[in-house]
Amino acid sequence: MEKKIALSMRGITKRFGGVVANHNVDLDIYEGEILSILGENGCGKTTLMNMISGIYFPDEGKIYKNGEEVVITSPKDAFDLKIGMIHQHFKLVDLFTAAENIVLGVNEKGQHNMKNVNSRVSQIAEKYGFHIDPQKKIYDMSVSEKQTVEIIKVLYRGADILILDEPTAVLTPQEIDRLFAVLRRMKEDGKSIIIITHKLHEVLSVSDRVAILRKGEHIATVDTCDATESSLTEMMVGKKVTLDIGRTDPVNVQPRLEVKELNCIDAEGIQVLKDITFTANSGEILGIAGIAGSGQRELLEAIAGLQPIASGQIIFNNPKKDKPVTFFHKSLKRVKEMAAQDAFHDKNGAPMRFKGMSNAQIKAQVAAENVLFREDEVMNLRGKTPLEIRSLGVRLSFVPEDRLGxxxxxxxxxxxxxxxxxxxxxxxxxxxxxxxxxxxxxxxxxxxxxxxxxxxxxxxxxxxxxxxxxxxxxxAFAPKVLMAAYPVRGLDINSSYTIYNLLNKQKQNGVAVIFVGEDLDVLLALCDRIMVINSGKVTGMVDARTATKEEIGLMMTQTDTPAKEVAQ
Amino acid sequence: MSEQKKRAAHEPLFHLAKRTDVNPVRAWVIRLVAILLGMLACGLVAFALIEKLNQNPEKITDFYYSFIKGSFTTERKLWKFLKNMAILQCISLAVTPAFRMRFWNIGAEGQTLMGVLGSITVAFYLGGKIPEWQLLILMFIAALIYGAVWAVIPALFKAKWNTNETLFTLMMNYVATYVVSYFLVIWVPSGSSTLGKLKFGKLPPLPFGNQYLLIILIVLALTVFLFIYLKYSKQGYEISVVGESIRTAQYSGINVEKVIIRTMVVSGLLCGLAGYLIGAGLDQSVTTESVGGQGFTAIIVSWLANFNPIVMIITSALISFLNSGAAQISQDFNVSGALPDVIVGIILFFIIGCEFFINYKMVFRHAANGKGAAK
Structure with missing residues (x-):
């Protein structure tokens, strides 16, 4: 069957200051197809689509719709041409219902008859297989439902070209499958769908053709049936890359950081963490999976001393071998006295100050010190500021989500x-x-x-x-615990693998690594254990070597699963 | 088809694009051009408003000559210009630490006025009763304390209850004015509210050079000190981090409340010092107009210098030059009232407005379609 071109771009160039975001891009989109736009972050995918949807205006080049030249200077122009974009960050009014959001800005004569609107919304939903309640308010909705509202909003305006900017970034595996089913049904209905993404397996599973952008230039458009993950990566990066996170088996695993029944309440009085209990071990990468905003940020900040804690304990076990003298903590009077007596150990490892003591005396002394030492080695970080934590000698490193902020x-x-x-x-x-x-x-x-x-x-x-x-x-500060929140978000493939390697090396050096991630494939390939949290609660702890994406996806969405310890 | 043609017509005439590569030489050329254009605009306004000029258009050269005459033609005027500049620079330095912390302290007027009041209070009650050198030291201490207290009150409220520092410091200016009025009523029984020049507590001039030289040297030393403080001290580093992002500061273990309060104390101490230079160094008296709006002008000076104490020498010179030039014009052309303010305002408008053209460029329609938009 001969396919008709719905939209084509010729020689599109867009610059921001000295930066060329798109250079001389030619691109065709057919009716009734799903086209993926693939490329690394910053390669100009979103900029290109923003020019079709009227957010930016191209510096050079022309856009044709059904063979006729068009000029798109505003999102309204785009809507008039039946082009709709679903942005990564949803633009919805929280207090309105789904239907109210959908008709917002639609210019129809007279008053909106909400009954008609509701039934029309339901009709569209039924046609393509969405699940939506038109009268539900946005603030009651999950991320996936909000996305559905955004898509219907575009369809309601009669769009026949839909652009979705990274639609799967915020969804669980199950939700992604549902979304793809809907997209396929829209395609059968003759609509053109463009998906911006950098996830290869999604490209392969859903799209008909893939357009690859690299550094603002259109490298090639290939049929998905002819493509493989490695051929696409090569085009995307410009050179061959090995996509393998070398995971080693954990060695010398010891409990390093124990979090016990941690509860946190934020400034608005909402409980953001509920009875979180887990242990991070040395020589191991502990992954934390969950839908965005499930309490990951609060958990890491609570450990780092940046988030007030309502109740619970954060116990840090400092390794014993680590320079014994440093444990004579200055705040303890008793230890000071001992340090003055000569705390250094002789060749055999026995403290030199025991010279001239009877065996019984030494035993009693050692027992007393052990108690003291254990108290000093095991530190509770609860309620301490970052500076206090550091001055205790706890080497805790934290790579926060908001890098520049x-x-x-x-x-x-x-x-x-x-x-x-x-x-x-x-x-x-x-x-x-x-x-x-x-x-x-x-x-x-x-x-x-x-x-x-x-x-x-x-x-x-x-x-x-x-x-x-x-x-x-x-x-560089030789941490004992390294916490990293979304450390590869927005990074290109090469940089991502550099970061994975660094984390792996830390693990091999005996550091307890805590990795908060969003890409389940990466979590499963990199981590040793994965803890799943959902609305501030732990809903599962799985062995990353045996768990499946679906299993974790389920834990990310189900609320009342009892925490089960699968891996030790 | 015709509808789409129409659409082509509403392509905008030009759109704005942010520059990513700001060339400093180019930026200074733009600023210079802006000042010249501002002067030109002043000439046009003066031409419209001053009757003398209106009738004799050739006198416009006198107008510009007066500008220069205000600061430079005689030695006396030059020293006076340098003295005004030093006081303005001192207050500008005072507001800078807080501004670098993104703490919008617009209360330098009141803080400096309290500094003047502090030094004059000591001179009024103790003048002649203790040796002059002791009096001068006590005046100095009192000025610093008054300035620091006035600055630390809004800082405490900001740190503890996150109150809006801009409104708070602004209001403190009015309170300071009324505090001065109150003391004037007590000190001047006649009810004229003008305190005559006190006989004691005058900062002696240096044994050589001009009478204002000491003040100028003090401010110069202070400029260097503040530059080093902000750039090389731990406290200066903390100020920069807090100013950029409070979350980063907390993350790195900085006690944000402490830094806010400490920095405002530094600001207040410097305002107090400026007050001392005015009270003990120049006026030997206090009125509600002792600072004369320089606390507000200092905000512009500091901002234009991008909070860099060394660059601030240039900007305070520029603003002082404009002020004395405008004052000279009103004297020479016999126009009183608001005209000097209008002139200074016009030029400032051009100077501040030109920053837009330093950061953005306009891309015109035909240029955008052609190949020439790459610059």
């Missing part, structure tokens, strides 16, 4: 950002920039950070380089 200072260079952790060390009132500068140079060299210099504001670096700087700094 929390982990780094965007307007400062790499050197000054290294100082965030170490600036207190300088002499008298002045900061010492020598050591941070050396560290900055090391990180640039070791992690291949692309930057004009150590003093270039990190805000100007690309996402991958920003993340390398942040992870590099956190690893």
């Amino acid at each position: 929390m982990g780094l200072v965007g307007s400062m260079g790499i050197t000054d950002n290294m100082m965030l952790r170490s600036y207190r060390k300088g002499h008298a009132g002045f900061v010492d920039r020598k050591q941070p500068k050396a560290l900055a140079e090391d990180i640039i060299k070791e992690l291949e950070v692309v930057t004009p210099g150590v003093n270039t504001p990190v805000r100007r670096l690309s996402g991958g380089n920003v993340q390398k700087v942040l992870v590099g700094r956190e690893i």
